Amino acid sequence: MSRSPVVARRRLGAALRELRTTAGLRLEDAARTLDCSMSKVSRLENGKGVPRHRDVRDLIELFGASAREREDELMRLVIDSLSAGEGLVTDFRDVFEGAVVSNEVSRYLALEQDATAISAFEPFLVxxxxxxxxxxxxxxxxFYPERSREERRRLVDLRMQRQEVLRRPGKGRLRxxxxxAEQALRRPIGGPAVMRKQLEHLVGQLRDGLSEVDFRVAPLDLVHAGVLGGPFxxxxxxxxxxxxxxxxxGRDGATYLEAEEQVRRYAETFAALIEACPDRAGSVAIVERAAELLPT
Known part of the structure; x- marks a missing residue:
């Protein structure tokens, strides 16, 4: 059932306050975990603050087993708490509430909207x-063959709407x-005509716009540790x-790594990988060649 953001925030705040007191913890304990003021935690518990996925997950870990048993409920309330203009949830509430996408994907979409920079390696798909x-x-x-035609249409609409993060004005634009990987450009997803249009669209975007997208292709003959794993x-x-x-x-779900050492290691791997690839112009040329090789 659909909840207004105000109702969802009140319910989430009440649940967090109950779990904190049950765990015998004080406001300052929660504030220390979130590295914030006690007033921020108080506002969250009173339903007056906009909750962040990461903050609620940190509190769940702090509050212990009873909170972890309610994690799905609490994270759904976080999603419901996002109002129009704060994410994709309002326009695509049917997708989120209908569990068309998993909680892991829902979490990523929220993080993607909040992020200022994303560095991604994609070995399989554009x-x-x-x-x-x-x-x-x-x-x-x-990926969703069991879903209805309407649900799949909404998922496509959601994917298109996500791209607005690349067009936000000024400092709000995502870097x-x-x-x-070049093999992703050679795989004719949807057939040669669909793939050709995708590759031509990609070239057009990179030449005529999206100047803040740092785009590279890892050639087929590139031997590098960064290309030997899955997408990240x-x-x-x-x-x-x-x-x-x-x-x-992964095919069976997603994993999130938040330890500083883990993040640093992946960031360094990506930085080394992007240096090993052709520059932007050379990478665009690889895309053009892949389009030319598609059967007519």
Missing amino acids: PGLLQTAEFAEAVVGF FAVVI AVLRFAEEQDQDVVYLE
């Missing part, structure tokens, strides 16, 4: 932030660095209390 609607439709069809993304945030995170995507 990433969602650079996809055409037709290509996205083919991808959604592969996106991406390395795509390093997400960075402006506020110091918002811990940077690594997102690892």
